[in-house]
Amino acid sequence: MANFSFGFDERDYKTLLQQLFAEFIGTFLYLSIALLAGTFDTSLVTVALANGLLVASVVQIIGSISGGHINPAVTLGVLVYGDIKPVKAVLYIVVQILGAILGSAVAYALTESEFRGNLGAIVPGVVRVDQAFGLEVLMTLVLVAVVISVNRKNRRSGSSALTVGLSITACQCSAMFYTGSLSPVRSLGPAVLMNIWTHHWVYWVGPMLGGVLAGVTCRYLFKINVQNDEA
Secondary structure, X not given: OOEOOOOOOOOEHHHHHHHHHHHHHHHHHHHHHHHHHOOOOOOHHHHHHHHHHHHHXXXXXXXXXXXXXXXXXXXXXXXXXOOOOHHHHXXXXXXXXXXXXXXXXXXXXXXXHHHHOOOOOOOOOOOOHHHHHHHHHHHHHHHHHHHHHHOOOOOOOOOHXXXXXXXXXXXXXXXXXXXXXXXXXHHHHHHHHHOOOOOOOHHHHHHHHHHHHHHHHHHHHHXXXXXXXXX
């Protein structure tokens, strides 16, 4: 069995492949099902609940294998926090992109054109682009901080998957009327299928910056706290 030393936590090639496959499948499932929630004239709360509970379900399935990131912003935040190596983080993001595009294609194929709309492709609505950007940064910061927090070794008991899912629901209920992506690949998949690229950069730069800020914040809150406790 081939072993790697390029910054991976797990040297075992089979384990790495399992983790990458888990991220691919998780992102695929999330996009293929989540996009269906917005194809009908459903309420904001319904869509937010569907997304949150779906994320909780996916994280429950793959969380013990790969950490259940299914979001490049989460992966980047975890990288900044120090819980994943750079090469693995890049590979995670690659398979997340592939899973998102395939999942969006499945959602596209399973819906009729009169119900499909823009397939959930997100563009800034009633807010300015800079406001949408700020909302993406803030909401993703919250999400990524929650993910990092629930994956700490000394965290309190409770369902990590449900906690992450509820944070998605809370953030989307707050921001979906204005924007509400929280994930670059959540926006990328529909954009590729529907060829809608209006201000698409907002949904990459905003969430990724939010992930970085969450990683820095949690590193200060949790890792310094652990060092102080050990001193």
